[in-house]
Amino acid sequence: MTATTDLIRMEQIDKRFPGVHALKSVDFDLRAGEVHALMGENGAGKSTLMKCLSGIYQPTSGRIVIDGNEVQLSTPKAAQDLGIGIIHQELELMRDLTVAQNIWIGREPRLSFGRIDEAKLNADAAALFEGMNVSIDPKAPVSSLTIARQQMVEIAKALSFRSRVLIMDEPTAALTEAEIEELFTIIRRLRSEGVGIIYISHKMDEIRRISDRVTVMRDGSYVGTVQAADTPISQIISMMVGRDVDDEPVEVPDLSRAEVALEVRHLSRGRDVKDVTFSLRKGEILGFAGLMGAGRTELARAIFGAEPPDEGEIVVHGHHMTIRSPSDAVAAGIGYLSEDRKHYGLALGLDVRANIALASLGRYADRIGRIDEHRLAGIAQDYIRTLNIRTPHDQQQVRFLSGGNQQKVVIAKWLLRDCDILIFDEPTRGIDVGAKSEIYRLLNDLAARGKAIIVISSELPEVLRLSHRIAVMCEGRLTGILPGGAAQEEIMALATQREGMTAE
Amino acid sequence: QDEMYIPLISKGFQHQFWQAVNAGAQQAADELGVRVTFEGPDNESQVDKQMDMLAAALANKPKAIGFAALDSQAAIPLLRQAQEAGIPIIAFDSGVDSDIPVTTASTDNVAAAALAADKMAELVGGKGKVAVVAHDQTSRTGVDRRDGFVNRMKEAHPDIEIVAIEYGGGDQLKSTEITKALLTANPDLVGIFGTNEGSAIGVVNGVREMGTKGLTIIGYDSGKAQTDAIREGLMAGAITQNPVGIGYETVKAAVAAAKGESVPPSIDTGFYWYDATNIDDPEIAAVLYD
């Protein structure tokens, strides 16, 4: 370990977008053989800084020094050639290509006449996955993988570059404990090999477990760099948000008398959801835990009519409902916040206001369909304030918001729609600590107001923190429902229980 | 299979002119007790489409084929195939540069357009600027009518200057806009020749919308809009061919050839000048359609 030499130094980096001063003379440095965590609230500028380092954006001003030489990183290729690899926050995969084809894009092993050595390509990818200890078929089309597996493909791709510098922008946002553990093993190995790793995450516990130093940013400015080992998490958080974040534990209300809002009976869909039965009361938060690919998302989509179920009944407030499409579901008072905001949650080209209003437009229009923009503007600004969405104004296109702030816009959309039954699939994916506790408070408030809520989350602490009851799924089956205060071990046991016992 | 089958492969089918040819052909078919089909490509540039049509027609083993070649050279191999199969070919509308067709029923477009030039010169007093709104830059009929008009002007009426030749594809609206632009660019224009029905109607429309007075418009072919314009006095007159006669004579010759009877080597179906003075004469009325 040559801990003293700086691999990379970024000095006084400034980046302006139209209407946004995203980076204000930020300093950052990275040493060989360290994991340097980059922290900050949503929209603080972390991804932007990393995009400057990987040749995607050019800083408005400032210097980037690599191995003591100032460099111009004008294209992604230029950065790659200098040994800088990046795992993007938003997945950037070619969905119609196979896993192996994605990983080696641009670096295909060639035979004569420009032919690709497909056998070697697949073998290399398989070897890569072996090293990562995950089983993904290199020949599977990427479009057939869940987000979590796609994320693993992204990681494999970044590793395949054998870079000296590896940037990981929220690599674990879509992963569950088991995969995170594998990833950390890989990171530790790379660190010991002298690779410099920049690690971005909103999961505070990970910072403790993996990082050596922590740099904190706020509102596009550099706040400070500290040693991870001897800095309490609370101090890092207050550096990030400029205040303390308190996090009170869940108190389970007595709901035994509450009306049943939603009953799902013997619901099945394809191979992913098998004979699921459960009920949900008004005012209740039901958490769904499970491993990656357990079928929680598929279950939610089936209830919501996005992928109509093959069999089973859905009863809402005692009435049988035929739900064949999301509009049926919303009409029945069911809302669903998707885990994949980019593909299923947002109209990226529209502005913040329009996205927030998307599910509730009818309510703000008169008989001839004229929209009351004035009222909508007021409402949008309310949500921007309550959810603390970082946007220059409510008419900014959503595509220009940071990942976490985009997520908040989707949440605002469903809050405004005000459904009786709300299904949140990974609601805090990519959301910073401060906002996370805001959202927890919000969900509690909603429940207190009598909403029935399902929260699907791959973060066990989150499920434990929020749920009044916890449903666990494995391979499309509901393997059990536990009370709120259940132990982690109990949940893990159910999550890996292949032979399903009947739930409840 | 008793009924004799004769396909006519034409240059088009959507225009009034071709529909009139078709009408003449059907009339002969009824009289002679044969079955006639009529088709052609969408526009007169689609040489290869016409060949595909000819090939499909040959598949049905007809007794004779009527053919209006878009490009006679390109069609020769298929025509030869027909000849080898003993199927007589009757050329119509315009000839085929080959000795394969047993006869040709056509209008001499060059001579007809030359007549239009003479009439134009006469009506404008032998001098001034005139323009041509043609229907096609490359098709046989387009080229013949344009060149027939232009060359006759050059030879016989040197004081008349042809200032512009534009092409509207026979589209009434495009020809209207072209006419308006021509009038803008050449305020001293004294006459315009429209080389087919769509072009001629377009010219009338454009002149009407611009409110220009005293312009001599000469058209080609007939159709209600043109005959109306002539009666109103907006159009000085037009050349008409005898499309019904072309269709009729083609089928008649085809039947004769199929039966092994002799046919004349060429059938001139003629063309006529008509204007307000003779539009109702029986022999003119017989060749007009609307």
Next chain:
Amino acid sequence: MTASKTDSSARNGRRGATQQKLLAFASLIVLVIGFSVANSNFMQVSNLLAILQAASVNGVLAIGVTLIIITGGIDLSIGTLMTFCAVMTGVVLTWLGAPLIVGVVTAIGTGALSGLISGSLVAKMKIPPFIATLGMMLILKGLSLIVTGTRPIYFNDTPGFDQISRGSLVGWVVPAFPVPNGVLILFVIAGLVSWVLSRTVLGRYTFALGSNEEAVRLSGVNADAWKMAIYAVAGAIVGVGGLLIASRLNSAQPALGLGYELEAIAAVVIGGTSLSGGRGTILGTLIGALIMAVLTNGLRVLSVAPEWQTVVTGAIIIVAVYADQLRRRAPG
């Protein structure tokens, strides 16, 4: 601090949008000035009116297809649909002798119905818009010929029909500038559709569908129904185009229409609407249609050889859209 940011960049955003429109307008002005200098006849009132008149049919079609393009679709059937609407108007007015207003309703209704069919092919049967409307293009083309027996239908027996496009209400008020009604109708429709796009639920969903259809569906919106409605509205607008052309030619010409769709789409794209959906303005389309009309007229007034007119038109379309690209990239 964030508040101040909001203000300045909001102003910025708005300035950007205005700039773009001004610059598209600038291309138009450059063309007009260029042609005026090259030939003094170009700048006559009568020629300017001729240009406006020439833009009217294409402009109306372009406005219709703008809606569909903003949803991320395309409509190749507008040219032949325009003709079919004209034909159906001819049928009710001339053959059935119905009063004028019935003819107008027929044109618009036929357009809306056909749009609804295209819309359901796209939305319900999930046929890509390109193919669904290519099929409709052929079907409508054939139907026009079948209904009319390939003969034009003349409106001689419907007095006043040609006034729909050729008459001039404006000229009645301002005799010096007798803008034909066809042009007036173009501007009225442009205003109306602009309002619908920016102010109504239909307009909002038009943009939203083009931006991310799946997200709209998963928001519980009946995306299919809205898409069908949008295609129907576009069809109705094309129906107005059918009225305009029928009125101008005082006849329904059944063989017309093929190729008009590409001209209309070109106008839309020159006007800055993105073919990938989610973005577009009616003002832009209007300017695009005017650019096309000025270009065509100007080249003819300059007596450029027809084959060169084609080349120059192609080149200018590319240049105009390139300029638009540069403009858009400039602030980013």
Next chain:
Amino acid sequence: MTASKTDSSARNGRRGATQQKLLAFASLIVLVIGFSVANSNFMQVSNLLAILQAASVNGVLAIGVTLIIITGGIDLSIGTLMTFCAVMTGVVLTWLGAPLIVGVVTAIGTGALSGLISGSLVAKMKIPPFIATLGMMLILKGLSLIVTGTRPIYFNDTPGFDQISRGSLVGWVVPAFPVPNGVLILFVIAGLVSWVLSRTVLGRYTFALGSNEEAVRLSGVNADAWKMAIYAVAGAIVGVGGLLIASRLNSAQPALGLGYELEAIAAVVIGGTSLSGGRGTILGTLIGALIMAVLTNGLRVLSVAPEWQTVVTGAIIIVAVYADQLRRRAPG
């Protein structure tokens, strides 16, 4: 656990693809049988050869544009480019008296060059493919007329030129089935391009660009250069189409070509290639082109009235693509 699931779904995908091709082939067979039953003349060897011959030009154009459509683009210039390539061949062979092989090289080279230009408009200047190639369509149309002086160029002085398309190497070997060389060339090109798409780097980037261009760029690939290369290859294939049509007509007809692009694109989509890019096969395109040719020929052999031919063609295009949609949704 997850591995087994993954496997099964990958298997599913593969089975799906084969099924799809078989089913598209089924549509073709249904048409052929239908027409044979309706009219026994349809099934003659000479008519089948005529159908193949009719499919050859459209098929070659469709193969070219398939590449571009897989990248997520579109090419409207292929029809007029085909003509321009034919014209340039005419210029070198007839006017300059060059040997046959030079003519062949000229056609392909002209196509590649034009493709390269379209490609750079799209890749470098970021002009949407629809507009870039619409502009090129007009430019090439004009250029063909300008170069030829609007008159066809005949190849009478180049003996053997017409054999490129009309001769029959196959008939030399199997006299009973004299497949014209044009058809042979179509199949050779189909095989070659199929191989390029599935086995080579160019093919890989074709799919990758259509799937997620930004991802390709972020992977450090020179996406622009590859895109230009793909357009150039597509142009070269269109150049072969130009050779075929010129040879078939023994002349270069300068006004031909407009409208051929839509037919080619229809064949591509009927063949199951997605207009949104990332997915497609040459075999599918080949079958699509054959479906179109069988349809056109069959309706003519049945002596269906031309206006009805149009309607039926439009309807069948829609139905064929709808069947494809159903098929695709079935397993998902």
